[in-house]
Amino acid sequence: MAEVLVLVDHADGAVKKVTLELLTIARSLGEPAAVVLGAGVDTAPLAEYGATKVYVADGADYTDYVVLPKAEALASLVGEQSPAAVLLPSTAEGKEIAGVLAMATGSGVITDAVAVAEDATCTQSIFGGSVIVQSKVTAGTPIITVRPNSAAPEPAAAAGEVVALAAPVSDAAKSAKITNRVVAEKGGRPDLAEAAIVVSGGRGVGEGNFGVIEALADELGAAVGAS
Numbered sequence: 137m138a139e140v141l142v143l144v145d146h147a148d149g150a151v152k153k154v155t156l157e158l159l160t161i162a163r164s165l166g167e168p169a170a171v172v173l174g175a176g177v178d179t180a181p182l183a184e185y186g187a188t189k190v191y192v193a194d195g196a197d198y199t200d201y202v203v204l205p206k207a208e209a210l211a212s213l214v215g216e217q218s219p220a221a222v223l224l225p226s227t228a229e230g231k232e233i234a235g236v237l238a239m240a241t242g243s244g245v246i247t248d249a250v251a252v253a254e255d256a257t258c259t260q261s262i263f264g265g266s267v268i269v270q271s272k273v274t275a276g277t278p279i280i281t282v283r284p285n286s287a288a289p290e291p292a293a294a295a296g297e298v299v300a301l302a303a304p305v306s307d308a309a310k311s312a313k314i315t316n317r318v319v320a321e322k323g324g325r326p327d328l329a330e331a332a333i334v335v336s337g338g339r340g341v342g343e344g345n346f347g348v349i350e351a352l353a354d355e356l357g358a359a360v361g362a363s
Contacts, residue, residue: 138220139189140166141213143206143233145225149176153330154225156289158282159185163292164254166220171213171301173198173206183296185289193301197310203229204309207236212303214241214277221256226281227329234279243276250286284329324354331359338363 140162145152155170162168163186170187172179175194182190191213197205210222210233222237224230226248238245249258257272258280273279328334335358337349353360 138166139169139217141191141210141217141219141222142168142170142187143210143222143224143230144170144172144177144182145227145230146172146174146177149178151178151181152225153289154227154282154284156181156185157284157287158223158225159187160287160290160292161252161282162186162221162223165252165256168294169217169219171210173209175199179296179298183294184291186292186294187296188294190296190298191301192298193303195305197305200314201305201310202312202314203232203236204312205305207233207240208305208309209301209303210237211240213301214243219277221278221280223252224279224281226283230281234281238276238279241276241279243279244273245279245281246271246273247281249280249282252280252282256280285332326357326359328359328361333358334361335359336361336363 142155142158142162144155159168159170159182167188168186169189169191170182172190172192179190179192193209214222224234231247234245234247246258248260250261251259256278257270260269260271262269333356335349335353335356337346341349350360
């Protein structure tokens with residue numbers, strides 16, 4: 137069975153929920169193999185949610201520069217393993233990596249999928265959910281980004297064999313360096329992108345009344361959104 141590569145989304149060493157969703161989806165396409173790019177990531181949850189193999193490249197290049205080193209590492213792995221598909225989170229970074237990866241490997245790319253069938257046919261919700269379309273990559277390796285909360289993470293213990301990934305990073309990939317990071321202040325509410333419940337308010341709430349939205353969100357353990 138061919139591998140399905142899953143790019144691990146992580147922060148402060150912790151694997152994000154969207155990665156566990158991708159591993160759950162990957163099991164229907166082939167043999168899930170997680171790809172960790174960056175140092176200090178706890179890989180235990182990856183095996184717990186079905187990763188039979190965990191490729192790890194923990195060099196500073198994946199944290200000191202923008203997306204190109206990550207795209208090059210994935211392209212190298214695609215060339216070596218010929219995976220059935222590559223799944224990435226539908227974040228700003230994930231979609232940029234997917235585009236570069238598709239160009240590097242001569243593959244088709246689908247972004248913002250909300251479901252992926254066993255034959256890699258993707259469902260996309262567009263125009264605010266008013267139109268549902270189905271798409272399938274017909275050239276190269278399917279490169280697919282999936283929106284957070286598109287699948288319920290389901291544990292399925294696997295070997296989680298850790299394999300060191302040696303992927304040289306080109307000088308061209310180092311042309312844009314990260315010079316500073318600012319940590320955004322976070323409250324006790326869940327991250328909006330990963331929240332199962334979102335309480336949203338708009339103009340109709342009225343000036344000065346948004347506290348009602350926030351109070352309800354806190355009661356429900358939800359994130360706060362706005363139109």
